[in-house]
Amino acid sequence: MIRLGQRNVLRGVSLSLAPGERLAVVGPNGAGKTTLLRALAGLIRPRSGRVSLRGGRGPDEPASRAGLGFLGHRAPLYPHLSARENLAFAARLHGISDAAARIESALRTVGLARDANRLMRDYSRGMQQRLGLALALLPEPDVVLLDEPDASLDAAGVDDLPTMLDALAPRAAVLFSTHDERVARALGARIVRLQAGRLMDDPRAASAAHSSTIRLPPPPRPPGFARAVWAMIAKDARIEWRAREQVPTLLMFTLLAAVVFDMAFIAALGSEVAAVAVGVLWISVLLAATLAGTRLFATEYERGTLDGLLVAPVDPSGIYLAKFALLALETAFVGVAQLVFLSLLLNVSLFQASTIGAVLLASAAISAILALQSSLVVNARAREMLMPLLAIPPAVPVLLAGVGITLGALEVTPAGQQGAWFGLLAVVTVVFLTLGTVLYPQAARA
Amino acid sequence: MRQARTTELPRPRRPAAFREPANAALYAALLLSMGLALFMAFVFAPAERVQAEVYRILFVHVPSAWLAFAAFGVVAIGSVMYLIHGKSRWDRLAHASAEIGVLFTTLCLVTGSIWGRSVWGVWWQWDPRLTTTLIMWFIYVSYLALRSYIDDPNTGRRMSSVLGIVGVVSVPIVWFSVEWWRSLHPTPSITNPGGGMPPEMLTALLVSVAAFTVFYVVLVRQRMQLELAVAELGSLRERLHERNEDSA
Numbered sequence: 001m002i003r004l005g006q007r008n009v010l011r012g013v014s015l016s017l018a019p020g021e022r023l024a025v026v027g028p029n030g031a032g033k034t035t036l037l038r039a040l041a042g043l044i045r046p047r048s049g050r051v052s053l054r055g056g057r058g059p060d061e062p063a064s065r066a067g068l069g070f071l072g073h074r075a076p077l078y079p080h081l082s083a084r085e086n087l088a089f090a091a092r093l094h095g096i097s098d099a100a101a102r103i104e105s106a107l108r109t110v111g112l113a114r115d116a117n118r119l120m121r122d123y124s125r126g127m128q129q130r131l132g133l134a135l136a137l138l139p140e141p142d143v144v145l146l147d148e149p150d151a152s153l154d155a156a157g158v159d160d161l162p163t164m165l166d167a168l169a170p171r172a173a174v175l176f177s178t179h180d181e182r183v184a185r186a187l188g189a190r191i192v193r194l195q196a197g198r199l200m201d202d203p204r205a206a207s208a209a210h211s212s213t214i215r216l217p218p219p220p221r222p223p224g225f226a227r228a229v230w231a232m233i234a235k236d237a238r239i240e241w242r243a244r245e246q247v248p249t250l251l252m253f254t255l256l257a258a259v260v261f262d263m264a265f266i267a268a269l270g271s272e273v274a275a276v277a278v279g280v281l282w283i284s285v286l287l288a289a290t291l292a293g294t295r296l297f298a299t300e301y302e303r304g305t306l307d308g309l310l311v312a313p314v315d316p317s318g319i320y321l322a323k324f325a326l327l328a329l330e331t332a333f334v335g336v337a338q339l340v341f342l343s344l345l346l347n348v349s350l351f352q353a354s355t356i357g358a359v360l361l362a363s364a365a366i367s368a369i370l371a372l373q374s375s376l377v378v379n380a381r382a383r384e385m386l387m388p389l390l391a392i393p394p395a396v397p398v399l400l401a402g403v404g405i406t407l408g409a410l411e412v413t414p415a416g417q418q419g420a421w422f423g424l425l426a427v428v429t430v431v432f433l434t435l436g437t438v439l440y441p442q443a444a445r446a
Numbered sequence: 447m448r449q450a451r452t453t454e455l456p457r458p459r460r461p462a463a464f465r466e467p468a469n470a471a472l473y474a475a476l477l478l479s480m481g482l483a484l485f486m487a488f489v490f491a492p493a494e495r496v497q498a499e500v501y502r503i504l505f506v507h508v509p510s511a512w513l514a515f516a517a518f519g520v521v522a523i524g525s526v527m528y529l530i531h532g533k534s535r536w537d538r539l540a541h542a543s544a545e546i547g548v549l550f551t552t553l554c555l556v557t558g559s560i561w562g563r564s565v566w567g568v569w570w571q572w573d574p575r576l577t578t579t580l581i582m583w584f585i586y587v588s589y590l591a592l593r594s595y596i597d598d599p600n601t602g603r604r605m606s607s608v609l610g611i612v613g614v615v616s617v618p619i620v621w622f623s624v625e626w627w628r629s630l631h632p633t634p635s636i637t638n639p640g641g642g643m644p645p646e647m648l649t650a651l652l653v654s655v656a657a658f659t660v661f662y663v664v665l666v667r668q669r670m671q672l673e674l675a676v677a678e679l680g681s682l683r684e685r686l687h688e689r690n691e692d693s694a
Contacts, residue, residue, distance in 0.1 A: 376605045380595040393584035
């Protein structure tokens with residue numbers, strides 16, 4: 001049974017599929033087709049009942065997702081990556097060994113070989129859907145879940161669907177939803193009807209009884225955890241390089257903060273320039289990290305690409321760690337830039353080894369906190385308003401430690417306490433990284 | 447009644463407030479203990495040598511602080527149990543306890559501020575205990591905000607459970623702040639045997655802590671029952687809706 005909100009969306013749905021079998025779930029809007037597919041892909045937790053892949057473990061275990069291909073309502077594609085790059089990223093997430101050859105063959109099969117180097121944002125909806133199919137079928141899955149694969153395809157695309165499936169997933173058990181029974185018949189699929197969350201005809205009678213005699217190939221080996229995390233960081237870095245969504249705006253924000261805060265405080269404090277510089281440095285680091293942190297998971301969520309990461313055979317804590325690393329890099333960049341700006345604008349010697357060390361470690365600490373909070377607000381209304389409220393209170397120790405270290409470096413306070421402040425930063429980083437690694441997988445699936 | 451039978455909807459559980467024996471016993475205990483605590487605080491405990499009468503705010507301030515800690519501990523326990531077992535009962539406990547915890551933290555900050563005005567001469571000091579308490583208050587206000595900003599109840603429960611676990615990190619920091627940093631705030635007097643508090647005051651303080659604990663239990667139960675009623679109303683509405691759909 002699956003509930004969304006107060007509503008039981010699915011009740012008593014029981015399906016089983018053998019390798020090579022195709023099953024179409026047909027039903028009107030709101031029948032629960034999408035919910036069913038998302039539950040099978042492990043993106044929604046059922047309240048009762050269970051989903052088992054390969055007759056064993058459920059989709060919430062990374063290893064069992066190794067043989068899973070999923071295409072939801074929106075293909076999980078990054079607009080600033082080309083078709084080939086999107087496939088290459090998926091190949092790295094799924095630990096595909098002969099990636100280059102398989103990507104080329106997938107591109108040819110879905111008819112996108114000539115457009116492979118174009119960025120996704122230039123693709124039409126139909127082309128995106130074709131690429132989404134290639135993406136879902138790239139790992140040669142033995143279980144394929146497709147939510148309305150014919151959606152936004154032109155007539156030729158719909159005609160090509162059987163060829164694509166035959167070529168890319170010949171032995172797979174395919175379960176897909178559609179409004180159109182003709183599509184189901186063209187794909188040679190058995191049809192079940194879903195209405196108001198219930199199956200109209202029980203498919204167990206018609207199910208392939210000989211399924212136990214079919215031998216399954218061993219599932220592909222999931223990629224190493226560190227390799228997958230690195231792939232996600234590299235992907236975000238490449239997107240940032242192309243889209244320039246964060247770094248230039250953060251840099252301008254930092255400079256603006258330096259100028260505005262300096263003007264506000266200098267008049268009041270006059271001689272205490274060093275204290276002003278330290279305050280401005282840490283406030284702007286915290287605010288910049290909050291700004292960047294709000295978008296950390298939100299962009300993936302809005303583009304539908306978070307689903308792509310979650311169905312990959314990687315422990316979700318890897319997603320948290322990759323996002324943490326990205327935010328830490330951005331925050332450190334802002335902090336170091338601010339050290340330069342403030343040294344120039346206020347004529348103080350902030351650019352020192354200990355202050356740079358403080359900025360780097362504090363960036364790690366703040367990012368460990370914010371990366372988790374960012375994943376919590378992803379489904380919330382008004383997340384831009386909520387994020388500072390969630391992020392800033394637990395970041396206060398980082399602020400205090402940063403201020404403590406930099407005041408010591410500028411000899412406003414005795415330098416002896418810097419060790420303790422560095423210790424505090426290290427403790428905060430370790431505690432929140434641990435909490436994030438353990439708790440993010442809990443927050444990742446609704 | 448006839449209509450309820452024909453729609454075959456279950457009769458909602460009756461509002462439990464004063465009817466269940468456990469609740470009646472709790473309310474009796476609350477009345478008695480609060481009465482006793484008031485007597486102890488205002489009559490039994492002697493006036494303080496230096497602060498005279500104003501110190502008596504301690505009999506509200508200390509129990510509030512204690513229960514804020516306890517409440518946030520309960521939030522963490524409820525959150526962990528919810529994530530493990532997925533039973534919404536645990537989430538209701540965490541939610542109720544967080545609300546009451548914020549209430550007690552507010553009470554603690556306000557009474558502390560009033561006391562500070564008369565003893566230190568200022569409403570607020572940037573003292574470790576005060577500052578960390580204020581941050582803890584913010585953390586749990588943000589917990590309540592997160593809950594109310596997520597529309598899907600299941601998602602909301604999961605996300606706030608995570609935050610409920612993260613937030614509890616603040617509790618030991620507030621607790622140990624007076625020992626870790628130099629603080630103006632008086633050090634613990636109950637757990638510290640050499641605290642120097644006269645036995646009458648200590649007894650009165652323990653009684654008010656007990657009374658406030660009963661108060662906390664009553665409030666949490668009430669809040670959980672209210673939440674349950676809201677959930678039941680929602681599912682009754684949904685079943686009515688489904689029934690209408692089926693018959694249509």
